[in-house]
Amino acid sequence: MTDHAFFMAKAYDQALASYQSGGVPVGSVLVRGGEIVGEGHNQRVQKSDPIAHGEMDCLRRAGRQRSYRDTVIYTTLSPCMMCTGTIILFKIPTVVIGECVNFGGNEQLLRDRGVNVIDLKDPRCIELMARFIRERPDIWNEDIAE
Amino acid sequence: MTDHAFFMAKAYDQALASYQSGGVPVGSVLVRGGEIVGEGHNQRVQKSDPIAHGEMDCLRRAGRQRSYRDTVIYTTLSPCMMCTGTIILFKIPTVVIGECVNFGGNEQLLRDRGVNVIDLKDPRCIELMARFIRERPDIWNEDIAE
Numbered sequence: 153m154t155d156h157a158f159f160m161a162k163a164y165d166q167a168l169a170s171y172q173s174g175g176v177p178v179g180s181v182l183v184r185g186g187e188i189v190g191e192g193h194n195q196r197v198q199k200s201d202p203i204a205h206g207e208m209d210c211l212r213r214a215g216r217q218r219s220y221r222d223t224v225i226y227t228t229l230s231p232c233m234m235c236t237g238t239i240i241l242f243k244i245p246t247v248v249i250g251e252c253v254n255f256g257g258n259e260q261l262l263r264d265r266g267v268n269v270i271d272l273k274d275p276r277c278i279e280l281m282a283r284f285i286r287e288r289p290d291i292w293n294e295d296i297a298e
Numbered sequence: 299m300t301d302h303a304f305f306m307a308k309a310y311d312q313a314l315a316s317y318q319s320g321g322v323p324v325g326s327v328l329v330r331g332g333e334i335v336g337e338g339h340n341q342r343v344q345k346s347d348p349i350a351h352g353e354m355d356c357l358r359r360a361g362r363q364r365s366y367r368d369t370v371i372y373t374t375l376s377p378c379m380m381c382t383g384t385i386i387l388f389k390i391p392t393v394v395i396g397e398c399v400n401f402g403g404n405e406q407l408l409r410d411r412g413v414n415v416i417d418l419k420d421p422r423c424i425e426l427m428a429r430f431i432r433e434r435p436d437i438w439n440e441d442i443a444e
Contacts, residue, residue: 237383242443297388
């Protein structure tokens with residue numbers, strides 16, 4: 153298993169845990185030098201926290217960092233505009249996404265700002281997200297402010 | 299006192315409270331129909347939370363909202379790229395900023411995405427932020443990932 157597949161599986165575990173507790177199934181892992189610095193998942197339902205998308209919860213749990221220039225962030229779903237802005241602000245050089253089939257559109261903005269975007273097109277990530285959107289369109293639309 | 303001056307004074311109170319507890323002095327207030335829905339301030343120092351900029355803490359404290367299309371967000375300092383992305387995602391139509399002297403640069407991106415940006419050029423906001431940057435450049439640079 154490649155590093156990317158290994159850490160995406162960790163992000164998927166976070167997404168699945170969120171799904172199993174009734175939440176939005178997006179998970180994320182922050183990695184530095186092959187070690188996990190933080191991991192998390194969407195907390196809109198679980199903590200009634202509208203800013204806690206998967207990537208945001210992961211970065212919060214990682215705590216204060218002097219720099220992110222030597223990190224990689226993994227996320228099961230292509231980043232929304234909030235998470236895109238955060239990745240750009242924090243100068244995270246690489247984002248590995250599980251998929252951009254169920255949601256996407258900010259990949260080019262990330263690339264325009266110098267971020268390396270790698271799409272794994274992960275069938276498990278696609279299937280879990282599609283299932284949630286089908287089952288709970290109300291929560292999903294709230295989460296992306298649609 | 300105009301509505302904008304009134305709510306910016308509330309945001310300033312948040313910023314000042316953060317400064318007085320050793321934190322980054324950026325405060326924010328979310329308003330709907332003349333009523334405060336949420337208010338907050340930067341929590342990097344107080345909660346070791348790197349994603350809790352003033353606007354983000356305010357939006358978190360406001361809790362889940364079905365829509366932000368009828369809201370105005372006030373912030374003592376021009377939004378960084380994270381907060382800019384969040385305002386765009388949440389479709390908040392108007393952001394009133396205290397100042398963009400000490401930090402700025404995302405106003406045009408906000409306007410390009412249809413957000414109305416109003417700069418109050420508030421002397422108290424400018425002075426408090428300048429004082430903090432002078433006193434704690436280490437924390438300030440960490441907060442904007444410089």
